Amino acid sequence: MRPVPTPQQEELRAAVRDLCSREVTVERLLVWEGASDASELALLESIAALGWLGLGVPVAAGGSGACLSDVAILVSECARGLVPRSIIGAVRGATALGVIAPKSSVLASLATGDNRLAMAVDEEEARVASSFSTTVEVEGGVPRVRGAKAYVPDAALSELHLVVARDGQGPVLALTEAGGPGVTIRELRTFGGDRQAHVRYDGAPVVERIEGGPAAFGRLQEVRQALALAEMVGGMDAVLDATVAYVQEREQFGQKIALFQAVRHQIADMGIRVTAARHLAWQAITRIDRRALCGHELASALAYTGRAFRDVCVTGHHLHGGAGFVVENRLRFHSERAQSLAIRYACEAPALEEIAGALLD
């Protein structure tokens, strides 16, 4: 057992932190909320040049071939530093495809950042794959996607979409070109300022079909959830660090507010939640990496971490008071991500039901 990063992983963390401290300023975060600009693209190019987009892509496909845990370290640190979610999404897309389709013809372009991959999974009226209505069917000798996907992150920014659809056998994973025929993208305005969109596929040609059916889809979900856990842990760490620093500088009634036991105890409770979440999350991530998940532990990690991130943000806001409420404060960016990540990856209800089923059925 070694519940801390390896020296190599610490080096990676330090490098990401260094980059974030230089490139991810509050001024830029405010701009990136509205739209991509040259500085966001420059950051993407810098990260690509460092080899981080392709960190989890197999060496044969032009990547570094790092394990999922290493990519999770990268993602966690990017989340801590508030790297734009579109860039974290690019890492997620390349990594996920590298895991489920290590010989995919598009991997090399994802590793360099020439292409980005959006994952079109959720539907407005369906939460589980068995309810998805999007299909892949052969029409005129060409497999085509038909249906609608909802809340697709970075759909308009990405050149490729990985669509989770169905055929007569079950879940199917298909790559389509975002700019190809039959694809209509309508961008959404979300509270988190990220780039989600509703996408219609009206006979969009499949450029590559991912083999593996339900098993590949299951693995895709595990990888997405593992990286979401890493994002949540990174964000939580940032909120805790910022709050610990703030209570030591803010003075009221003639003293640092950290000297008030009521404040100190809230910091302690934040610390307990963050520590427990960190270990549950990394246990799940490392076991997903090794394909050694047991029982309900992923559900437990998702439910606990998703809730803890949101709770820690609420306490962070409380202890920051008005200072944390202004739009320029980094805290609210983390709070937005906390809710956004929980909704997409860490819904409590299904996780609780899975755990209850393991206990009682």
Added chain:
Amino acid sequence: MDYELSPREQAWREEVREFIGEHVDEALADETRQRGNEGRGPRAQLFLDALRDRGWWGLAWPEEYGGLGKTALEQWIFIDEIESAGAPMLPLTVTSVAPTIMRIGSQEQKRDWLPKIQAGEIEFALGYSEAEAGTDLASLKTRAELDGDEWVVNGAKMWNTMAHHATHNWLAVRTEPDARKHKGISMMIVPMDAPGVSVQPIWVWPGLRTNALFLDNVRVPRSYLIGERGMGFYYAAMALNFERLSIGSIGMARRHFRALVDEVRRRVVDGRPLREDPWVRERLARLQIEIDAAGMLGLETAWALDQGRVPAAESSMAKIYVSELSQRIADVGCEILGLNGQLHADEARALAGGRMQWLYRLSPMLAFGGGTNEVQRDIIGFMGFGLPRK
């Protein structure tokens, strides 16, 4: 990052489980619960003898003292398995007093006391708290004055659990009245059969017995002061460090939770299996997640100990989490069992062995005992996050 037990640790867990399988049954668990700390029943004594015969009393002792020198993680595995099985835990004499003597005692003191502890011939009660010195232990007033070659001890101790069965008391006394309060305390061994020692029972809410200890001109040999004069406050803290793993163990809470889950699986209410009730399912799932989280905090404490650190913040986190989670398990458990949840464990119809109401009565003590949770939160603030004290 790695959260897997090593092959050696897995083998150790299997060995402990095998031992438990051979020596623990429902009758022993019942006896342990019924007796509480009101002495040991015959089954518990047999179990502890078997542990000693196996050499496991010296689990955490260095090999030079005849111990096994197990790592903190291996100790954590042992504690977790024993508590989860409902078996009696190793006495504090073995897990707290003896390791302290090993570190601070003179060669003569080690020679005098350790073999007797190892042989099970003597057992200590821990005499720290007083009526006016609980959380603020350094304010204790029980004093010892040197008279020739003997100490003369006067004062009173509270919460002196096991004093009515112990052969000796491991006593914190003020020997340097003119020194600052933290620097004026020494650790001393007082035989319970010494003239002037008396014990008065105190019965507490869960039905357990603890004691008040009175010391009236009790004379003990000069050599019974262990370690250096004036260092007792720090030795008490050291002894507490040896208890960090057990104080933050989730094993007991997990056992009670398991009993609750088993009961829910069997119960039918209003013609419908209780396990189908959405409220019950949600509550149990939430508790299971929290048990998972608490287990991780305990593991981290053990790992940090093995790195040579004193994991003050980590163990405080585990202590807070387990104690407050135990309260929630009991609370939810009583509510799920409904009116039956009030029944005493001796009632044949009591569901889940009557454990929920017992835990409900016990669990407040887990939060204020062993260092109140307020102090633990302060420790996390100071030691974990470097918050200022002044």
